[in-house]
Amino acid sequence: MSNKNSQTQAWQALSGEHHLAPFSDYKQLKEKGPRIITKAKGVHLWDSEGNKILDGMAGLWCVAVGYGRDELADVAAKQMRELPYYNLFFQTAHPPALELAKAVSEVAPAGMSHVFFTGSGSEGNDTVLRMVRHYWALKGKPEKKVIISRINGYHGSTVAGASLGGMVGMHEQGDLPIPGIVHIAQPYWFGEGGDLSEAEFGTWAAEQLEKKILELGVDTVAAFIAEPIQGAGGVIIPPETYWPKIKEILAKYDILFVADEVICGFGRTGEWFGSDYYGLEPDLMTIAKGLTSGYIPMGGVIVRDEVAKTLSEGGDFNHGFTYSGHPVAAAVGLENIRILRDEKIIERVREETAPYLQKRLRELNDHPLVGEVRGLGLLGAIELVKDKATRQRYEGMGVGMICRNFCFDNGLIMRAVGDTMIIAPSLVITREEIDELVTKARKCLDLTLQALNG
Numbered sequence: 001m002s003n004k005n006s007q008t009q010a011w012q013a014l015s016g017e018h019h020l021a022p023f024s025d026y027k028q029l030k031e032k033g034p035r036i037i038t039k040a041k042g043v044h045l046w047d048s049e050g051n052k053i054l055d056g057m058a059g060l061w062c063v064a065v066g067y068g069r070d071e072l073a074d075v076a077a078k079q080m081r082e083l084p085y086y087n088l089f090f091q092t093a094h095p096p097a098l099e100l101a102k103a104v105s106e107v108a109p110a111g112m113s114h115v116f117f118t119g120s121g122s123e124g125n126d127t128v129l130r131m132v133r134h135y136w137a138l139k140g141k142p143e144k145k146v147i148i149s150r151i152n153g154y155h156g157s158t159v160a161g162a163s164l165g166g167m168v169g170m171h172e173q174g175d176l177p178i179p180g181i182v183h184i185a186q187p188y189w190f191g192e193g194g195d196l197s198e199a200e201f202g203t204w205a206a207e208q209l210e211k212k213i214l215e216l217g218v219d220t221v222a223a224f225i226a227e228p229i230q231g232a233g234g235v236i237i238p239p240e241t242y243w244p245k246i247k248e249i250l251a252k253y254d255i256l257f258v259a260d261e262v263i264c265g266f267g268r269t270g271e272w273f274g275s276d277y278y279g280l281e282p283d284l285m286t287i288a289k290g291l292t293s294g295y296i297p298m299g300g301v302i303v304r305d306e307v308a309k310t311l312s313e314g315g316d317f318n319h320g321f322t323y324s325g326h327p328v329a330a331a332v333g334l335e336n337i338r339i340l341r342d343e344k345i346i347e348r349v350r351e352e353t354a355p356y357l358q359k360r361l362r363e364l365n366d367h368p369l370v371g372e373v374r375g376l377g378l379l380g381a382i383e384l385v386k387d388k389a390t391r392q393r394y395e396g397m398g399v400g401m402i403c404r405n406f407c408f409d410n411g412l413i414m415r416a417v418g419d420t421m422i423i424a425p426s427l428v429i430t431r432e433e434i435d436e437l438v439t440k441a442r443k444c445l446d447l448t449l450q451a452l453n454g
Helices: 006-018 026-032 070-082 095-107 121-138 159-164 198-216 242-252 274-278 305-312 327-342 345-366 399-409 431-453
Strands: 037-041 044-047 052-055 114-118 146-150 181-184 221-226 256-260 284-287 299-303 370-376 379-384 415-417 420-423
Touching (some): 006 026, 095 114, 095 299, 121 256, 121 299, 146 198, 198 242, 299 305, 327 345, 345 379, 379 431, 399 420, 420 431
Parallel strands (some): 146 181, 221 256
Antiparallel strands (some): 037 044, 284 299, 415 420
């Protein structure tokens, strides 16, 4: 810490003395001190030491329209002066929430024109659990309670969200998952496909859903929840055979399908939603992150009309949050959707920047450390391996964290999930900034290889 300026040291001291950070080793963080981010513009950040950093993760997958959009700050300030807060309980509403619900339904898949607002994606998935079970109770089938999810899926970090997710490290803390949630295999061909072809593995992974439904009993299964593309699990892009087979199984049994669109939603795949990209027809969709470009916390659940109709006939739905549909968040969400639409940002992703990013990223396939590069839209993953032919890893060496640290020190934020490096830049990234990202990524791969060989 001695080389850092006095202001950085003061802030790092505050962190150690007062702040408990999310997903952190507190002892390690106190020893090292957090990097202090002080400002941002476009796709770049600056820290308290004056270093400029390309944010290859759009914050936490969320800053869709880039940093520093005055329009979003202006509508927030205007709304704060007009109506800074009111709740949606007790047969009351306010214009921002109602107008945002309409705007969301306009960009949602056909037949999904109702929205329940929450404060985050985690709260959205808590809502899903309660809404799904309430729905089946209203349909006279209260025994349909079990929700099927996937190993290594991520659905938030509240008790229900962490239970729905399939992250072992989260389940180990807090005696999770809660009852009534079970997990099946993920469609992760590179890591788990073995000798099967991608197509064969995709079919096998999808068939695990039917196997689990029959094992549990069709009359007990309420829903299947899945991300169109697993994000926090390592940008797991399912083989082409996966979703068609899943759709076939879902059509066969009387269970609801929940698409967790927290990461894929609002343009990340080059379509408004991952469900649009894959032709999925969810009954419920969890949203957050890109809804407000992360400028202010907000989430929600988009609900298919048939499900909403059943809920509307069932008396009180005893669920909600103080900040459901918060007027300032709703005003920002509304303006964010306007920017995405008017500036044709999603069309530009689909037609220009996503194809260019995917082309440039795949140039990294020639690197000795890289076992696979995969990606879709503005999502990418780089698998770090010891042996390209066998997909063998550097076991127990924390190669992903070594690479991540080199990235941090060389002006790039790229996230490590085990030994998989992942990116999800803001949707406004330019071709020149993509070049910068790939150049820096290659440099950090070189530095990682040197460290391993040194």
